Amino acid sequence: MTIWYEINNPEIHGRYKISKDGQILNSERNRTLKLQYRKGGYVSIELRTVGGKKKTCCIHRLLGLTFIAVPERLKGFSTDELEVNHDDGDKHNFRLSNLEWMTKSENQLHAVTTGLAVVKKGSENHLSKYSDKEIHSVCSMLSSKGDAEISKLTSVERNTIANIRRGISWSHISKDYEIKMIKKSKKGTNNTTNKHSEDTIRQVCERILTGDSPTVIAREFGMGRHTVSDIKHGKAWRDIASEYGIENK
DSSP, X not given: OOOOEEOSOTTBOTTEEEOTTSOEEETTTTEEOOOBOOXXXXXXXXXXXXXXXXXXXXXXXXXXXXXXXXXXXXXXXXGGGOEEEETTXXXXXXXXXXXXXXXXXXXXHHHHHTTSSOOOOGGGSTTOOSOHHHHHHHHHHTTTSOHHHHHHHHOOOHHHHHHHHHTSSSHHHHTTSOOOOOOOOOOGGGOTTSOOOHHHHHHHHHHHHTTOOHHXXXXXXXXXXXXXXXXXXXXXXXHHHGGGTOOOO
16 A cells, blocks of 8 residues: 655645655645656656646656655755755665765766766866877876976876876877876775775765765765675665665665
8 A cells, every 4th residue: 555745845735745766646636646667867747836837857866855864964955945955876776775965076976886877088078188199198108207397397287197107087089198107096895905904884874874975975985886785675784784684676
């Protein structure tokens, strides 16, 4: 039996009810409404406002407003300033366990890490300070000169040069040069010589229960966002996660 709840949005007419699995009911007609699935877009539905106007509403946001508490770290924000994120990046997966409140900047970062948003490389990125030609010039000197000297010769900042040398930035250009790269160390369970301790995992579980997003938790504990997400959904470190009531979802 489906249980219906008042939608926690004063703008929407009270005739509409919502279930925890995202169904919408017109209580006056006792009819479940059809959701709109758009390719590459969010699942939505057209409802009437209190004033009688039509309004397209995203199901994941209605669920967030009605069932998901804003985590303590975001208490200074109103829900109008926050966004409801899909943890696995699937816009059609609006299960409550897959939704979380985030700031706009956190959501944008999440979109990049999950591949939903593509960041343009090099000079094609409007935020880039340097041209491809300048970076080619830097790369041509990395095998014979130090970062400070290269910076003086090219006017490229030293931290940018250091990141190029490490393969952190401009790697689409530096890969064509014989440069001794400083490989980025793998974190968490991907590093066979540096696995996280059980104490760390317990701290992560405690943070998950506070409602913090995997992106924020991962950044704090220096582990992959997907590792935190797997713990949150009971797919990793199950023996410890289960102690905190975190089960496979």
